[in-house]
Amino acid sequence: MSTIPRFFPAIPAGGSGTRLWPLSRTGRPKFLLPLGPDPARSLLQATVDRLLPLCGLDRLLVVTGEAHSAAVRGQLPHLPPANVIAEPSARNSSAPIALAAAIAHERDPDALTGSFAADHVVTDPAAFQAVIEAAAQVAAEGLLVTVGLRPLRPDTGYGYIEAGGPLTGGPGLAVRSFTEKPDAATARDYVATGSYLWNAGMFLWRADALLAEVGRQLPGLYDGVRQIAAAYAAGDGPQVHAEIWPTLPTVSIDVGIVEGAAQRGRVACVPADFGWTDVGTFDSLAAVLPGDAAGNVRVGGAEVLAVDSARCVVSAAGRPVVLLGVHDLVVVDAGDVVLVCPRERAQDVGALVGSVRDAGRGGLT
């Protein structure tokens, strides 16, 4: 495998992942945690690991919150410091992704860039890399390319992409429409047709193509990120970034840019299947991490002794967890607090954080 020429992938590293409490905390967001198949690598590190062969260290960009930039640099000690861009505040996804495109464009006017979330799991990096190489071919034509995961189940927690026919001369498919989280019946219909894909929020595009769409749909954002990127190139990036950032629109890249571009026929998708999950909940880990013969999943190398127990998801903190006669439970020993809940309640873990604060234990959140 060789690198993709002029490829500057951007990794937005934001979000705290409260549904993964008590592993995730305000000061220790999901992307810094080792939740993937390799217990020695955080989700962020694993994201970098699978992108590096495609781009090299010098062209990999990470955009994260100021509160986490030191931890990000600590986990990625070989990344050039200038490639970690600290957001003065969180402004949804269009601002950091457009900024990364502007910075890539400053460095190389023919740059290819895109967005790869820091907190997803991919269990088949080789398949991922092949898909990105295919997507890069499509993006080189000037289209915005989204990666569409072949749906494994009629999940109502994801957005869906309706794919059309193949585009001439490449592996891309046309995109007919995007749908936000559908109801269960709609999701079943989508999966049955075979032409709907999960929208993983994973994009590739030429920096100039993305910036052209930003300029058309969100001209204020365009001006802002161009100014900030120029300032970073000139050496006073953080100061200009702090001044301009609060004035920029707060909107997701999907709603702010991609959907509008799709209506103009400017979006393609590349279908993919590389063992992906957004790790939204502890339950979702069971779909991608290897389990034992009874389906018990050990997160982050947890030491688990399971007797008459099946389909549990367990995270430990250096202490063994012993299960006897239980099934479909989430058990998380985070070192300073222990959580037990059924997998089917994993969606409700985020709401616990408020209860923990109400109980006077905000220090654990």
Place this chain on the structure above:
Amino acid sequence: MSTIPRFFPAIPAGGSGTRLWPLSRTGRPKFLLPLGPDPARSLLQATVDRLLPLCGLDRLLVVTGEAHSAAVRGQLPHLPPANVIAEPSARNSSAPIALAAAIAHERDPDALTGSFAADHVVTDPAAFQAVIEAAAQVAAEGLLVTVGLRPLRPDTGYGYIEAGGPLTGGPGLAVRSFTEKPDAATARDYVATGSYLWNAGMFLWRADALLAEVGRQLPGLYDGVRQIAAAYAAGDGPQVHAEIWPTLPTVSIDVGIVEGAAQRGRVACVPADFGWTDVGTFDSLAAVLPGDAAGNVRVGGAEVLAVDSARCVVSAAGRPVVLLGVHDLVVVDAGDVVLVCPRERAQDVGALVGSVRDAGRGGLT
């Protein structure tokens, strides 16, 4: 309440309680653990607390294994050192209980003594003390007196006492028979009659009356414990104890002495109801410890945040345990290991200890 004259209660402190693993360990048996309503007192300390008003410090005897005698003395710093007798090896219950009677008899030929397990829970100490005072009246007549707990359910894990009519001139009832753990149908019949009581293994008797029965039924044990007791009075107790102890019979007090005495009409019982359990399993704690509105029981002052959760039994180790959407579970954080099992599997926890050893984690047992 005043003390009972010449009352030398004996507390056999033995057994490890493997069904309470991982709280109980080889080196930290059940009786040293704070499993009762007061999280600041171990089961042993609570046993002493409820007996002390009846006897005073000078007459309270504890018989324990050599491996645990230092821990016992540490938990009972005010007890005279001579009142903690260390067994050179475990020899079931008749030897330590007969020895305690012999020691009490050395100190006072008219001594009243008996046996009160170190690892049971009593939630109503005042009712306990009233029952013991009543039992002491019956024992003063020379009968062996057993305390019979009014059954709360047709439990198949306990022995049963068939009580007869009232004895003249006191609160005692005749004892017709003893039955070991019955099957479920028999247990239901027993409870339905109203004349069966749980055998809690809690006894009172005059030391001379018990020793007379020992002499009749187990003469070798009689000679041995008289020699050992004389040696303790003379100052060379441990040496003589170590020499004689291995030669004594290993049999329970029920089988070795009480059942034979009952056949001769020498056993009475006193019915009682003071919130008792032998804490055989984590499940049994739920029957005696106070729960929250949803029936969740916090063992040893555990900090528990229970959301949509009911009837769980939780022990913690200075860390909070958070429950979401679970019911009828046992969750034990022992500091170095976490156990999760359904309450209905609590009987099977003892067998886990072998599995933990097989997994190379014998250090946790």
